[in-house]
Amino acid sequence: MARRPPIGNRIRALREQHGNMSQAALAEAIGVTRQTVIAMEQGRYSPSLESAFRISRVFGVGVEDVFSWTEPPDS
């Protein structure tokens, strides 16, 4: 059922801050497809740790400057 993960991201804002980098350009830069960037940006699922590292390095920041995690209430 693939619920929305409790991880937020600032990908869109970072793209804008980097010369209005397009989703397609970011996808190519990190070696994934555009669909993957769209899904991550929309929070439909959380990326692999490897993709997270690649994205953060493209923007020259740390992983936790791109992605944030809030502990879900322990069900």
Added chain:
Amino acid sequence: MARRPPIGNRIRALREQHGNMSQAALAEAIGVTRQTVIAMEQGRYSPSLESAFRISRVFGVGVEDVFSWTEPPDS
């Protein structure tokens, strides 16, 4: 074929620094199985970003204090 990902981790060392926490105890603390901890620790695959966050918080450090990424030569 699930090649070994270019991500290293210091999970074992951090477990030891935290009172010789067992793999089973870590697994329970982050809500995964022991098999998953073993596989991550051995670098057989890289965890989800969510698991990475949970692990780092158990040890009270940042994601990049647990996991490291070295850019692979662009094949």
Added chain:
DNA sequence: ATTCTTTGTAAAAAACTTTTGACATGTCAA
């Protein structure tokens, strides 16, 4: 008005991560 770019949707298949369960080994201590 058509061309180009960007963003978006959708669905199936492929790839990868995680779980489940069973079993093996070594150590430690009692």
Added chain:
DNA sequence: TTGACATGTCAAAAGTTTTTTACAAAGAAT
């Protein structure tokens, strides 16, 4: 030497992410 505990292997199934392909809408483009 039994019992508990820690780590490890293996394999199949289940769950999640990523790819692939195709199409749609909006804006700039001028």
